[in-house]
Amino acid sequence: MNHEEILRNLAESVISGDEEKAKDFARKALEAGIDPLRAINEGLMRGMSRVGDDFSKLKIYLPEVMMAAEAMKAALSILEPAALQKGAGALKKSKVVIGTITGDIHDIGKNIVAMLLRANGFEVYDLGRDVPIDDLIRKAEEVGADIIAASTLLSTSMPYMEDLISLLKERGLRDKYIVMVGGGPVTREWAASIGADGYGDDGEEAVKVAKELLQRVKGK
Amino acid sequence: MNSIWEVIDRAETGPYMEERDFDLKVVAKKCRELVKEYEIRFDPNEIVTTDDSMADDVYEAGMRLALEAGIYCINTKRIIKFDESEIKEGILSAPKELVIGQGRDSRVLYARGVEDPRRAIICGGQAGAAIPEEWYLPMSISYMKEPLIDMINNGGLAVVEGRKVRTNTPLEIQATRRELMMLREAAARAGRPGISFIAGESSVSVLGDLAIASERYMRTSDAHLVALLNELKTDYDRISKVVNFTEYGAFNVTLVDPIIGGYAGGPEGVAVCFIASFLLGRAMYRSEYHVCHPIHFRYMSTSAVECMWNLNIVGQAMARNAPFIIMGDVWTSAGAGSEMIFYEIAANTITNVVTGTHPLGVSATNGKYPHASGLETRFMAEVAIATVRSKLNRKGANDLVVKLAGEYKDKMGKPDIGRPFPELYDVNRVVPKPEWNSLYLTMKKKISDFTGLEI
Numbered sequence: 001m002n003h004e005e006i007l008r009n010l011a012e013s014v015i016s017g018d019e020e021k022a023k024d025f026a027r028k029a030l031e032a033g034i035d036p037l038r039a040i041n042e043g044l045m046r047g048m049s050r051v052g053d054d055f056s057k058l059k060i061y062l063p064e065v066m067m068a069a070e071a072m073k074a075a076l077s078i079l080e081p082a083a084l085q086k087g088a089g090a091l092k093k094s095k096v097v098i099g100t101i102t103g104d105i106h107d108i109g110k111n112i113v114a115m116l117l118r119a120n121g122f123e124v125y126d127l128g129r130d131v132p133i134d135d136l137i138r139k140a141e142e143v144g145a146d147i148i149a150a151s152t153l154l155s156t157s158m159p160y161m162e163d164l165i166s167l168l169k170e171r172g173l174r175d176k177y178i179v180m181v182g183g184g185p186v187t188r189e190w191a192a193s194i195g196a197d198g199y200g201d202d203g204e205e206a207v208k209v210a211k212e213l214l215q216r217v218k219g220k
Numbered sequence: 221m222n223s224i225w226e227v228i229d230r231a232e233t234g235p236y237m238e239e240r241d242f243d244l245k246v247v248a249k250k251c252r253e254l255v256k257e258y259e260i261r262f263d264p265n266e267i268v269t270t271d272d273s274m275a276d277d278v279y280e281a282g283m284r285l286a287l288e289a290g291i292y293c294i295n296t297k298r299i300i301k302f303d304e305s306e307i308k309e310g311i312l313s314a315p316k317e318l319v320i321g322q323g324r325d326s327r328v329l330y331a332r333g334v335e336d337p338r339r340a341i342i343c344g345g346q347a348g349a350a351i352p353e354e355w356y357l358p359m360s361i362s363y364m365k366e367p368l369i370d371m372i373n374n375g376g377l378a379v380v381e382g383r384k385v386r387t388n389t390p391l392e393i394q395a396t397r398r399e400l401m402m403l404r405e406a407a408a409r410a411g412r413p414g415i416s417f418i419a420g421e422s423s424v425s426v427l428g429d430l431a432i433a434s435e436r437y438m439r440t441s442d443a444h445l446v447a448l449l450n451e452l453k454t455d456y457d458r459i460s461k462v463v464n465f466t467e468y469g470a471f472n473v474t475l476v477d478p479i480i481g482g483y484a485g486g487p488e489g490v491a492v493c494f495i496a497s498f499l500l501g502r503a504m505y506r507s508e509y510h511v512c513h514p515i516h517f518r519y520m521s522t523s524a525v526e527c528m529w530n531l532n533i534v535g536q537a538m539a540r541n542a543p544f545i546i547m548g549d550v551w552t553s554a555g556a557g558s559e560m561i562f563y564e565i566a567a568n569t570i571t572n573v574v575t576g577t578h579p580l581g582v583s584a585t586n587g588k589y590p591h592a593s594g595l596e597t598r599f600m601a602e603v604a605i606a607t608v609r610s611k612l613n614r615k616g617a618n619d620l621v622v623k624l625a626g627e628y629k630d631k632m633g634k635p636d637i638g639r640p641f642p643e644l645y646d647v648n649r650v651v652p653k654p655e656w657n658s659l660y661l662t663m664k665k666k667i668s669d670f671t672g673l674e675i
Contacts, residue, residue: 058517058526061485063248103387103424105294108450108482112517155350155378156387156395156424184520185350187588202518 003034010043010075015050017067022075029079036083044072044079048119055116056204062108065115072118093123094214097140098149099131100183102160106153109183109203113151116203117210122147133164140177146218147210148177153184161186162194178213182206222306224466227459227504234290234298242292242299243483247451250288251489254281262487267528267625268571268618272540279537282495283307291448291500294455302503310502311542318508318545320371320471322414322441325407327370329509331543332576334536335613340573340604341370343418343547343580344597349375349587353382355640357402357409358647362594364410365650368601369594372403373580375587376421388425396420396428400437418473418580420444426460433468443471446505448497451483454504462505471508473547474501480526481517487526490514494534498544509545512577519632520586522551523564525625528571535576548572550581550600553628555591555638557656560628562663565596566671567624569603574617579604584638591638593645595652595660599675602664606673620671 001009006029013022022044029039051068054060098114100107107129114126125139131150140148148168150161161181168174180198181191191199198213200206214220237246254260258277269275290301302310316331329341344363351359351374360374378385380395399422407415419442423429432438446461448454465472476497478484484493498510514522514530522531531548538544550568554560565582572579582600584592607617628635641647644656652660668675 055481056518058481058486061248061489062479062482062517063244063252063485066244105449105455108479112481154387154424155376156385156392156422158378159384159386162384184586185588204518 003032006032006034007043010039011047014044014047014068014071017064017071019071019074022071023078026075026078030082036079036086039079044075045121048072052116052119062112069115069118093121094220095123095143095145096147096149097125097136097145099127099136100129101150101152101157102130102132104152104154104157105129110151112203113206116207120207133160133167136164137167146178146214147180149180151183155185158186165195178217180210222503224463227300230300231293231296231298234300236298239297246289247483250285251484251492254285254492255488260488262529264525265622266618267525267621268532268574268614270614275533275536275540278491278533279495279541281492283499285492285496286499289452289496291504292453294453300504302500307499307503314502314544315508316543320441321416325412325414329545331545332578333539334576335574337608339608341578342368342601342604343371343373343578344369345372345374346587346592347373347375347580347583349583349590350378351375351590353377353379355642357406358650359641360403360406361410361650362645363597364406364412364415366594366598368598371416373418388427392423392425392427393431395422396432397437400432417442418445426457429461430464433464438470440469443473445473445475445511447475448501451478451493452497472505473509473511474505474507475511475513476501477513477515479515479517487529491530491533494530495537498538511547511549511580513549519553521553521632522549523568524632525629528568528621531577532571532575539576546577547580548577550579551583551586553586553632553635555585555589556593556596557591557638557644558636559663560631560636561596561638562599562667563624563627565600566603566667567621569600570607570617571621573604573607574612574614589637591640593641595656599660599664602675606675610673
């Protein structure tokens with residue numbers, strides 16, 4: 001099997017959400033002498049990019065995106081250590097801490113954003129639903145996050161997003177993190193009014209904004 | 221016999237499962253399998269369907285999903301299961317007619333049929349929106365003074381006495397009580413003292429809900445919404461709301477809002493999930509009536525083509541097999557004050573009225589902005605009445621709905637959000653400003669000409 005075929009199979013294993021196949025072809029890539037970084041970028045990431053496109057066109061749905069992310073994670077568990085051996089730092093991914101904010105248990109929108117961020121190469125720490133603001137900050141500090149992202153479907157949980165920004169300021173951490181907000185009642189204007197750095201109308205825009213902000217604010 | 225006591229027991233003792241497994245291995249897997257087995261197909265050119273057998277297949281698939289999945293309780297990670305006899309008992313005992321409201325403002329809310337010749341009941345208000353405290357009263361009056369509006373479901377308050385309301389805090393109690401006080405005041409001022417409410421929208425947790433179970437706020441001829449969480453889930457806050465209103469004696473209304481693109485899959489899987497949700501919602505919450513609200517993963521709006529197809533197929537499936545009283549939401553991407561909103565309202569309302577649901581709305585901008593008023597809901601009512609009066613059948617309705625959707629579906633990503641209520645209405649006299657009234661008249665004529673309906 002030539003390199004192109006292996007890379008194509010890696011991409012396909014992600015698209016079909018097949019964990020075993022993904023691991024199998026990750027091993028085959030290394031055995032065939034493919035640079036692990038190339039296997040990640042031209043195999044896994046290519047597959048994930050297709051998954052993201054298909055989801056945005058409603059050709060596939062959230063479960064398929066979740067399975068694709070699992071397959072990618074399985075293959076990365078083999079390719080990442082090999083890539084690090086070849087040159088640590090080359091794989092450094094931007095980190096996002098994300099959660100549905102205090103008082104709110106609606107998490108599907110947040111799950112979609114988390115999955116699409118993963119699909120686009122971010123390292124995502126998903127703290128789940130009804131997440132207290134200090135938990136978001138604590139986790140961001142712990143993992144050295146670049147972005148803190150908060151979601152809500154409830155207008156009465158939106159003030160907790162303001163509290164998140166206030167608490168970051170109070171603790172002298174505001175400049176350390178990009179803060180993104182989103183969810184049903186959250187608007188672009190409101191996000192700007194509370195001093196959030198970014199807002200996405202949907203998962204696709206959230207990813208685009210996250211990438212732009214990283215480049216603009218953090219030079220990544 | 222199944223009861224709320226039994227539901228509480230099962231939430232504590234039902235089979236244990238990790239939530240992710242329930243999402244993926246139960247809901248996602250079963251929905252996908254059932255869609256394939258029953259060969260359910262969404263066709264964007266047939267938004268209002270005429271295939272009775274597909275409606276029956278969707279129903280049968282939904283019944284199977286209900287029996288196999290049950291409802292997941294988030295707090296206990298246990299599944300509340302119901303057997304076939306319990307679900308069937310829920311169907312048989314579901315009200316087919318219900319008197320809502322009081323005195324001359326009371327109405328008979330009924331289980332609508334497919335191509336039903338009866339006038340639909342019109343529920344007005346910007347449901348789901350956070351409405352500024354200072355406009356809440358005149359905005360509510362703007363709906364209640366519309367003679368064609370039969371009942372009210374307006375939004376909630378996110379600010380009370382100038383303070384931002386945070387979920388699960390004491391202000392939630394004050395916001396919910398203030399909402400009801402203003403609705404009562406609005407009803408009196410509009411000369412509709414007995415009009416029925418679906419209210420308590422400011423009560424996100426159970427706190428506000430507990431605080432309004434009193435004649436001073438909610439009457440037993442009124443209702444509150446109790447959501448099923450996405451997908452096929454509940455929690456103790458929802459169950460507590462049911463316990464509260466069951467003992468108080470007012471109506472429980474199940475809000476079902478599966479997400480197209482979420483765990484249930486595409487439009488077809490969501491249709492199956494809808495049926496399961498209605499059947500389980502009735503068995504679990506003992507709801508007297510129900511709200512059908514498909515959510516589009518990107519646009520949210522019920523006026524999206526995939527969502528209207530869902531309102532259509534679910535409405536027909538239920539009307540033919542388990543006639544529940546169902547309100548079909550009318551949530552638009554555009555706001556009041558725009559031209560686009562009229563096309564969305566017309567398409568969404570025709571779909572609902574012909575396929576078994578009563579229109580509830582207009583929740584303009586999907587409730588994101590308080591850009592709404594009584595006037596566009598008057599238009600919704602007029603479309604509903606014209607649809608019935610013209611004896612529009614499903615085929616005719618589909619032709620119109622596809623044509624109307626063609627006018628806005630490509631604009632849903634960047635809709636015209638219109639203008640806030642005080643820019644549309646004279647808030648002292650509570651009448652539409654001339655400009656808004658003139659746009660309404662122009663668009664009413666335009667859509668009458670466009671559809672051939674005498675609106």
